Amino acid sequence: MTAETARPAGEWRGVELGSRVVDYTERDAILYALAVGAAATDLDLVFEERLRVLPTFALTLAQWAPDALGSRGAFDIRTAVHGSQRLEVLAPLPRSGSLAMTASVAEVWDKGSSAIFEVAVESDYFVATWALFAPGCGGFGGERGPSSPKRPEAPVDHRLDVATAPNQAALYRLLGDRHHMHIDPEAAEAAGQPRPFLHGLCTLAGTTLEVARRYGAHPADLRRLEGRFAAPVFPGDRLSVDCWGADANAVAFGAAVAERAVLTGGTVSFG
Template sequence: MGHRTDQAPEAADRWRGRALGSRTVSYDERDVMLYALAVGAHPVADLDLVFERELRVLPTFALTLAQWAPDVLAGKGAFGDGTALHGAQRLTVHKPLPPSGEMTCSAVVTDVWDKGGAAVFEVAVDSPYFHAVWSVFAPGRGGFGGERGPGRPAAPVGEPTHRTSLETFAAQAALYRLTGDRHLIHIDPAAAATIGQPRPILHGLCTLAGTVLRLADAVGAHPADLAELDGRFAAPVLPGETLDITAWQDGDRSTFEVARDGESVLSAGHIRFRNP
């Protein structure tokens, strides 16, 4: 998560129910268009995501407006040694974001799960437009005798209904970080090397948003009509890699997996569009 503290971390389970405050955040059309381009929107196929005329907002843009919440938790010392990882993300869209404006978001630590050698902190952010939940995996913070929390969802069964691909590009992490997440592992080769990566890695939320674009096309929906999204980050992605997306559609909902050469990078994915 990019934060360190010299203070001894408070017992993990004591963070459950802790309010993290509220913030009023503002943005304009330029922010919306930059975000869409950063996650892979195409100026032809996705024109209304990148052109101010009749501009629509990709709902995952909301996550850039709420990123402050897990950062506040990290800054308060909940993770101790700064090795926490973004494990999963959920997003429920209440109504479309306007192309520009401001909103007030509030955040709270809704749960802390005990995984033995680690704890998982769930940070929920609410606004009139969306509800979002970050799951943060914190090594060394478990073992406090709490509940383990939900298990890993069962793998999809049967033949997939859709197969498509997500082509990332070499400058994508450098571009995406301009939307708000400037953690050094996404731009600095030395920082990436400290986590065992040969070069800076792509933001998980960027991969997730790019997947929304490709799945919307696969199921015949507009990406701005995203209603629900859920996924677990299973492995890092390097900018420039091509990923395979497999989906199992059931009505207006789909289960999906994203892989690179057979290795999962996004698992247990679920998505729903309002008008497929």
């Protein structure tokens, strides 16, 4: 056991995870758009002559940061799961190029038997925060942190249907998040799931696409996004997405599969 592995969860707060420059091409951005649900007719998302890069694509380029924390022994990578995600867009991503990023552990919350590690990644184009739910890492005497957001009490303004594809997790993992639980039944079982499940970021991005369409916004005009992954989505599931909001400047949303909440506390703005 290394010194870092033996470190109590609370002592990871403020730890620097380093910097990295990640290169990408137009092909990568197009593959991403297809993987999260863009259609072949969405030419400004899938055709290089008109390409606008989806802001959520940046989260695949920054996947190294939460992975770096796991590889340093902060938690068991076989059982830890992605709890929630925040993204603030600072500038449009170029069609291709190199993205310089720095990362750190912004916070660690003590949930009793479990802990939540917040990994923050910063660049000139975005600020993103992963919340990683780590069983067995709690009980170190830290603060519990914010409570889970509640469903709005107002009537639903729009209800959307979002389909996922049976091969969507297999496709999405080619973009960088190759955790075995999304493709290997044995790894999924070790994580407490009956079969491989869809990446939370894929579910969130695909939902955001449909919300943008319903509100008449371009998904590349995303400015802020947040959502909590309440339960797994399995490839082939259909999501029922409830939306609250008068226009694309501020939309709250949540998603369910057969009455089982899978995305909660969602907020998104375009402009």
